[in-house]
Amino acid sequence: MSQVILLVDDEENILSALYRLLRQDGYEILRAVGGAAALELLKSHKPGVIISDQRMPGMTGVQFLSQAKTICPDSVRLVLSGYTDLKTVTDAINEGSIYKFLTKPWDDDFLRATVADAFRFHDILLQNKILQQDLLAANEQLSRQAELEIALSHEQTKVSLEALETAQEVLDIIPVAVIGVSMEGDIILANQAAENLLGGISLFGGNIHHVLPGILDNPDAIALPGVRPYLINETQTTLNILPLSPMHKGLRGLVLVFTPMNANI
Structure with a gap:
């Protein structure tokens, strides 16, 4: 020039x-x-x-x-x-x-x-x-990208929440009681059938050792898969304890499935 x-x-x-x-x-x-x-x-x-x-x-x-x-x-x-x-x-x-x-x-x-x-x-x-012009253009591009990522994150969160709500609805219409617990015994999931079986009490956030004392005291009940009888509030059920494992090694929690003996499934 x-x-x-x-x-x-x-x-x-x-x-x-x-x-x-x-x-x-x-x-x-x-x-x-x-x-x-x-x-x-x-x-x-x-x-x-x-x-x-x-x-x-x-x-x-x-x-x-x-x-x-x-x-x-x-x-x-x-x-x-x-x-x-x-x-x-x-x-x-x-x-x-x-x-x-x-x-x-x-x-x-x-x-x-x-x-x-x-x-x-x-x-x-x-x-x-x-x-300065290049920096301004780069900042504007980053700002637009951030806005898109935030919008995408909001959309993904919305989809995730809808999926969780749908999953909860599916659990609530299953005629068997399902309770998910962490390895510390905290109840992280419970469907309507489980709350009805235990007298209508709210289970989420509680502790399985307080709700059903002794249910997980037997190590064999956790280590050995299989169905075993279990009596809850004079209702005879079959209990199936299923491991909840992450992708890596180790146990993340347990899923307890109670099926009333007279249930038509």
């Missing part, structure tokens, strides 16, 4: 001298006589560096560069002046309107080096701007 520089001065001979000096560095050079003409050029051009004289009729260099900052904020702006208005220039530098202040007559090598530094600074500004 070509490096474009705008030279602004009210004296044609100064513009010509600057043009001859800087063209050897390969810049694309624009020239404007006075601030008003320069502002017109900025409507169709975006120079990387702007060098303006300070003392110009109708509009000072600081006044021009202050407007140029609004029109072309990425340009690096320099003042070139034959006299020192320290307060005006200092205020402009503090406001960010001016990058550096150069004096007339100028040293050719110093001016060329300063312009080269200004273009390097301009490149850094553009790179930072691109990085």
Whole structure:
């Protein structure tokens, strides 16, 4: 990409001298006589560096560069002046309107080096701007992805809850009593038939050792599968103890299935 520089001065001979000096560095050079003409050029051009004289009729260099900052904020702006208005220039530098202040007559090598530094600074500004835009785009993409993941999680939770409700409904219509217990004896599942069999009490969250004392005291009853008789509230049932195992080794819990002897299943 070509490096474009705008030279602004009210004296044609100064513009010509600057043009001859800087063209050897390969810049694309624009020239404007006075601030008003320069502002017109900025409507169709975006120079990387702007060098303006300070003392110009109708509009000072600081006044021009202050407007140029609004029109072309990425340009690096320099003042070139034959006299020192320290307060005006200092205020402009503090406001960010001016990058550096150069004096007339100028040293050719110093001016060329300063312009080269200004273009390097301009490149850094553009790179930072691109990085900020990329970061903003990445953040927006992450935000959209997070929103999708949250929506998916809510949908999965909804499906899981519906599946649990359906599973509970299925358990409640089974004519046999089913109780799920952890290895500590906590009741983590119980259907309606189980609560009816035990007199209508609520079982979920209770402990099997309190509800049915001694039912799991016999290690053989847990270790050896099979059906055995069991009496609950004068109701003769057959008890089947089924292991609830995870994918890895070890026992996660037990499922107790009570079938009344006279049940028609």
